[in-house]
Amino acid sequence: MLESLRIKYHDYDLKINALNILAVIKIKDYLKIANTIKNNNDLQRKRVGIPSTVYALLKDDLKVGCLIPTIVLALDSEEDKNENFTNINYDILTKYIQQNAEKLKILDGLQRTNILIDLENELKNTNNKKSNQIIEDIGLLNNFNEREIKVEIYLNVTRFGILYRMLTLNTGQSPMSLRHQIEILYSDYFITERDGIILLRDAFDNKKTIKFGQYKFSEIVEGVTSFIDGSEFTLDRYDLLDYVKSLKKLSLEDKKVDIFNSFVSTYHLLLKVLIEKSNSWIFDVTNLGSDNLNYFPVQRVDQDTKKEVRVAPFGNSAETIFLKSQIYTGLGSALSYLKQKGAISEINDLKKIIHNIKFESTPKEAFDNMVVRLEQIRKESKKIGESQRTFFKFFFISLFNNHDMDSYLIIEKAIDSAFRKTI
Amino acid sequence: MALKFIGSRDEISSLNLTEWNVKDNRANGSLYDELDEVFYKLDYPLPIKKDKEDYDSCRIYLFKNRFGVKEDHCFKMEINNKRSGIVFPLKLFSNADILSNMAESKDKNFLLSFLHIGFYNLLQNNKISCNPIQKSLLLEKGSAIKIEDFYDNETIVLLYHPTNTDSFENFEIRKFYPSLLKKGFVPILAEKDFNDIEKIEIAVEKHPFYNLNFYDTINFEEVRSELIDEKYINQIFGTILKSSLTPVSRFLLLYQVIEFLMDKIALEHYQKKFPFDIDFYYLMWATRDAKSYRDVYDNLKQIQNAINKSIDPIKEETKRISKLFTENSKLKIDNYSSFIEASKKIIGEKKCLTLEDYVYQLRNKIVHDYHNLSASYDNLDHLLINLNIEFEIIISDLVINYEQYQ
Numbered sequence A: 001m002l003e004s005l006r007i008k009y010h011d012y013d014l015k016i017n018a019l020n021i022l023a024v025i026k027i028k029d030y031l032k033i034a035n036t037i038k039n040n041n042d043l044q045r046k047r048v049g050i051p052s053t054v055y056a057l058l059k060d061d062l063k064v065g066c067l068i069p070t071i072v073l074a075l076d077s078e079e080d081k082n083e084n085f086t087n088i089n090y091d092i093l094t095k096y097i098q099q100n101a102e103k104l105k106i107l108d109g110l111q112r113t114n115i116l117i118d119l120e121n122e123l124k125n126t127n128n129k130k131s132n133q134i135i136e137d138i139g140l141l142n143n144f145n146e147r148e149i150k151v152e153i154y155l156n157v158t159r160f161g162i163l164y165r166m167l168t169l170n171t172g173q174s175p176m177s178l179r180h181q182i183e184i185l186y187s188d189y190f191i192t193e194r195d196g197i198i199l200l201r202d203a204f205d206n207k208k209t210i211k212f213g214q215y216k217f218s219e220i221v222e223g224v225t226s227f228i229d230g231s232e233f234t235l236d237r238y239d240l241l242d243y244v245k246s247l248k249k250l251s252l253e254d255k256k257v258d259i260f261n262s263f264v265s266t267y268h269l270l271l272k273v274l275i276e277k278s279n280s281w282i283f284d285v286t287n288l289g290s291d292n293l294n295y296f297p298v299q300r301v302d303q304d305t306k307k308e309v310r311v312a313p314f315g316n317s318a319e320t321i322f323l324k325s326q327i328y329t330g331l332g333s334a335l336s337y338l339k340q341k342g343a344i345s346e347i348n349d350l351k352k353i354i355h356n357i358k359f360e361s362t363p364k365e366a367f368d369n370m371v372v373r374l375e376q377i378r379k380e381s382k383k384i385g386e387s388q389r390t391f392f393k394f395f396f397i398s399l400f401n402n403h404d405m406d407s408y409l410i411i412e413k414a415i416d417s418a419f420r421k422t423i
Numbered sequence B: 001m002a003l004k005f006i007g008s009r010d011e012i013s014s015l016n017l018t019e020w021n022v023k024d025n026r027a028n029g030s031l032y033d034e035l036d037e038v039f040y041k042l043d044y045p046l047p048i049k050k051d052k053e054d055y056d057s058c059r060i061y062l063f064k065n066r067f068g069v070k071e072d073h074c075f076k077m078e079i080n081n082k083r084s085g086i087v088f089p090l091k092l093f094s095n096a097d098i099l100s101n102m103a104e105s106k107d108k109n110f111l112l113s114f115l116h117i118g119f120y121n122l123l124q125n126n127k128i129s130c131n132p133i134q135k136s137l138l139l140e141k142g143s144a145i146k147i148e149d150f151y152d153n154e155t156i157v158l159l160y161h162p163t164n165t166d167s168f169e170n171f172e173i174r175k176f177y178p179s180l181l182k183k184g185f186v187p188i189l190a191e192k193d194f195n196d197i198e199k200i201e202i203a204v205e206k207h208p209f210y211n212l213n214f215y216d217t218i219n220f221e222e223v224r225s226e227l228i229d230e231k232y233i234n235q236i237f238g239t240i241l242k243s244s245l246t247p248v249s250r251f252l253l254l255y256q257v258i259e260f261l262m263d264k265i266a267l268e269h270y271q272k273k274f275p276f277d278i279d280f281y282y283l284m285w286a287t288r289d290a291k292s293y294r295d296v297y298d299n300l301k302q303i304q305n306a307i308n309k310s311i312d313p314i315k316e317e318t319k320r321i322s323k324l325f326t327e328n329s330k331l332k333i334d335n336y337s338s339f340i341e342a343s344k345k346i347i348g349e350k351k352c353l354t355l356e357d358y359v360y361q362l363r364n365k366i367v368h369d370y371h372n373l374s375a376s377y378d379n380l381d382h383l384l385i386n387l388n389i390e391f392e393i394i395i396s397d398l399v400i401n402y403e404q405y406q
Helices: A027-040 A052-063 A090-099 A110-124 A131-146 A159-169 A178-186 A217-229 A240-252 A259-277 A318-322 A325-340 A347-354 A363-380 A384-400 A411-422 B090-094 B096-100 B106-124 B135-144 B173-182 B231-238 B247-272 B278-288 B293-314 B317-328 B333-347 B355-376 B380-401
Strands: A006-013 A018-026 A071-076 A105-108 A148-157 A198-200 A214-216 A298-301 A308-310 B003-006 B012-023 B026-033 B038-043 B059-065 B075-079 B082-089 B156-160 B185-187 B217-220
Touching (some): A018 A027, A027 A105, A027 A110, A027 A131, A027 A148, A052 A110, A052 A131, A071 A159, A090 A148, A105 A110, A105 A159, A110 A131, A159 A178, A178 A217, A178 A259, A178 B135, A198 A217, A214 A259, A259 A325, A259 A347, A318 A363, A325 A347, A325 A384, A363 A411, B003 B135, B012 B106, B026 B106, B075 B156, B082 B090, B082 B106, B090 B096, B090 B106, B096 B106, B173 B185, B173 B217, B173 B231, B231 B247, B231 B380, B247 B293, B247 B317, B247 B355, B293 B317, B317 B355, B317 B380, B333 B355, B333 B380, B355 B380
Parallel strands (some): A071 A148, A198 A214, B075 B217
Antiparallel strands (some): A018 A148, A071 A105, B003 B012, B012 B026, B026 B038, B075 B082
16 A cells, blocks of 8 residues: 655654654555545545535646645554654655555545545546547546645644644634544544443444443543533534634643543443442332422323323433433533542543442432432423533532542532532 | 525525435435535434334424423424324434433324424425524534524424314414413514524423423414404414513503404494494484474484494493403403412502403503603513513413404
């Protein structure tokens, strides 16, 4: 792969701590890897609408040999963490890139790549073409394939560094949401099981249900976005101000730590511990006192069983509660707060204290109370989803904030504190 | 009308649904931007029960709730006590969690089918208004685009499914506007409504759905008479009341319904007691040709009586309003205790025996004495806002229950 790659220049990007090389490459070689990258990655295959006239114009220009701006690529450091490029040898670097070509990511130039691919297909296609047109197109295709384009490649860079650079490179274009950038960047994560975790691409992914160890990719992305953004609310719309704020926050992060990985594994451990400590608690509405029972009124009487059917709770076990989407953004924003306040210095710090979570009473009392409080919030709040996210944000903050010893690591206290702050 | 977007030069373009695939309990559609020749894929976000649905078996209408809508404000709908579809907030499509809390049942299957049909109809969008999305957002979101982006987050869908004995031909959504208004629903009839419909802040426990749970049943009643065809009545429920109005203007515009109905009642009464029949004509003839003053006097007296009789029971305003409340619309004071409470805060503890007494006293106070009220109460606007919420219920009930004088 990439036989024609020739490195022309190199330099270090000290902000994201990565080596950047400038190279030229024949279009035919680039297209081989471009197709692989796009075929391997659903999100990078996604196409942004380009007006047909502009699109056609650029294709025509490429046929006659126009130049296009440098395409920016990256190889992340996840696969080979020990690789360092302090002694620069272009031959070794070339070989390294050639060997890892399939793992390249497109940071900037996705649409240019789409147009190159389309043009190649158009020239190759012989259907409905007259013979003289086919001959002419073969000639054009040969010239096109042999032309060189400029590429920049970031090497040994963390995904977080890539994210940062993606956002800065895209400045001036219509901004892409932070969430979308994270989706593109981490879309190959946990497709197969890794450390007991698998991330599902789609909510209704053929019979795969959300359960311990099996999470929705999009919800993890929301959690990571909430961590970067510091807000438990999902941002639907995107404006320039949000974009600039995200950049500012990102620039404060340590580019050496992979937050996505840390977030997933920390959440996974937290869920594991909460399930274990819940002692197989199952919510049973009939055990509630009359005051609390009022929050679960009878909706109907089942015709067959003659049993009363009451309003469904937020969740009826530790697993169902802590697998809800509200948890991810709540946890993400809480981690952001804890880091800002110095209670943790990075996400992974939480792993050291998760095992120390305890109950003042019993898991049953604590979790029954949590479900009742959540129902109370559902009833009292104007925006249910948002209030629940806020509840979990304060729940995790109270639980893991060592500056507030009243509720530190005590589930009941954290529930009370979160409820007071939410309502 | 199709889904729309606003281009970079503020031009409005259409997005047409060109493809709709349903397979293996999942669905997605393709929206085509004709201008730039681009396709956008839109996934159906909820589980699907049946791959095949009859998309024409339901009709959808868009509303907003002036008191706000929550994710779980999804209800079974009964019309005149017959199950006739559902009402659901558009944001339910982004809150699949709510559905996962629901036990498997026939009810749930119906709901999933209705939501699926509703989604398709929202994409097809043949008759309803849409809130055009900015092209930049469309490009930015690409395949992450959601149905809410084409309407807005507060939009509510009323999905009508006729029962076996009903049909679309007999269904007119306008006839339900007064009943819908009682629950806070106002119709989205034009693009501007997405932004212009006034939202009223009330305490959560005052919300009409505070005591309802997810997928409970709500009942809507049809306007019994042909009143909704009257221009003012149609205007007030279709457009006027959903706009932002000062509290006093809202009260006066609402009261205009009473003025309109009182006039109608009086006219109907007069037409029923119409004095100018053939006997009257001969009486006038006889009077003209009378040979004695006695005869003239007797005849004139008779003519005068006949004329008086035609308007006597409705001559005074208080009689007309009383007729409206007790005979034509038959409202019972016991059903309006919140209104009475709100009225007393403005007119004081005046001696009022009937519902129409309260309404009439209020009208007098507000029309003739507003300047004094305004000087006496710092929180008059607040009092009037609360009063109007209750007054709207009375006006709606007057219109729903109105029956022509027999």
